[in-house]
Amino acid sequence: MTLSRSQKRGLVGASLLALVLILIGTIATYFGSKYQLRIVYGSYVSLMVVLALQVFMGNARITNLSHSAFMGIGAYAAAICVTPIAMKKISLPSAPWGLNAFALDPVTSGVIAIAITAIIALLIGLILVRLSGIGATIVSLAVLVIVHSLFLYRTDIFKGNQAFFGIPQVFTLTSAIIIAVIMVYVVRGFKESRWGIALRASADDEISAAAMGVNVHRLRLLAWVLSCVLLAVAGIAYSYYLGTISARPFYFNHVFLTLAMLILGGMRTVTGAVLGTFIISFGLEWVRWLETGPTILGQKFPEVLGLSGVVLGSVIVLIMALRPGGIMGDREIEDFILKNTE
């Protein structure tokens, strides 16, 4: 298989990003306290979500607001499969269809969760890809609301806003790093593949791309399902580490948070997704510390609840006003070190 020039550059770029991810992860593993490890793990899960989001939003350029719902589907599906029977008898005493009478190993559960998410994504995608622009965004919003209502309504399966507990904690930070690194290669690979290029062309000019023989709907569907599969992986990573999940983290707050990460870095590039995620994850942690009213240099600061929200919102507004393309715009990481000869 011969790679095109942009694909070779993509390989370099993905490797550089992978290096950065491994570096941050290794430093955290060896020097981080338990609390810091949790934060770093959280940012790697966010990174998976943002990378998954980039596959669809960055290539098809349709704003998707339902990603947290698919992450939730993956997380719940895996959790229901993997939790030991004894645990489920306590937490889901009245689950239908014998859901509380079986338990699988983590790998099988993960595969099943990904398959379920992919099937649901395919069915919704068949509808969604036919729309473009604001219409598609609204349908994705409807998907988010519907899935969330289901989580809340079927308390016998999902426990609603209560914690679904007893999920075996099989993942460590190392597993998250490995998954994130693989994901960077997949996402960048898709971007530089012929499908990715055709899809980006169709986002620039749908009619011309279609006239050149690009099957826009099918490509969008491909990106959508891939994006949802990666989201399911993020959801699984989330539940396998925390051991407890509930419906609340898979709703609007999470949608906005991850969306802010993507648009801050720049939704057109994978580098932007990584950069935005780390800036917001770690920046927000710092703001949260300010929020609790810390003592700096002997000066006691007041407690300011809601500061993190103000900062997050301001970041979105400022980025949109000053640099609508995000920090990276159209540049990937390798553009800084390789020669640009277009």
Add this chain to the structure above:
Amino acid sequence: MEFVAQQIMNALSFGAEYALLALGLAIVFSIMGLVNFAHGEIIAVGGYTMVAMAALSLNNPLIVVGAAILAAAIGAVTLERVAFRPVRYADPTTGLLTAFGVSIVLQNLFLLLVSPRPIAVTSLYFLEWPIPFVGLRISSLQLFETITTIIVIVVMMLFLKRTVLGLAMRAAALDFEMVRLTGIKANRVFAAAFLISGLLAGIACVFIMARRGSVDPHLGFDPVLMAFVACVVGGFGSLPGAVIGGFLLGAIEVAMLVLLPQSLGGMTEAFVFGSIALLLIWRPDGILTPPREKGDKQ
């Protein structure tokens, strides 16, 4: 009979609320292509103004209502100046995300500066009393809401059809460059659009507050989500579409509430959104516009 009449009244008042908000969203969208998600926070501005009025012990209902509507209008115009001017000619996605950002900032500012907890507002309870009507009892609030909405729609129609600024706004929705070439100031058209949307949000705020009796930072989120959907149903940016979409959504919501069995009560929202999604597949550009291939001549 009484049950049916009551449900029709419910549908009308729900629909009126959505139509008021959807009109506010549509007028802004038609001119600058901005999906103003921060509309809900304008409603909350009105709500908090009522709290401030109560704190100042100004209990005259006219003053309270007037101040709330005025505050909402000022809030909307301020947002246009501060936040939306830089993204004026940007694509809809940029505008949508900006509006999301503004909405998050405002919600958290309310949380930070006022209180995360709901605050009771009792000054509007006087709007609610049962009216006997040919053997039926209907809520005065619902009646007021429906009538007000109809009046507002008529006034707006007159404004858009009979005044120069109204004409400019309708023209701006079609071709903004042309409007500017005829010597109309762009700033004025944008300000007018936001002023109108703020006034509409303020009026809706009065009814929402009269019904809920309390204000919290997330007051406007759910109503605007529905209004947003109403806009899409009617065709984004179309004013008649927004009104029709609003009333249709009200009808769907009440129908779902009535027809769904008790056990599915928690799923009303899901069914409403589900039917909207199906509607969009049938008519991607809203019920007033027949589906059209990309690239077809308008």
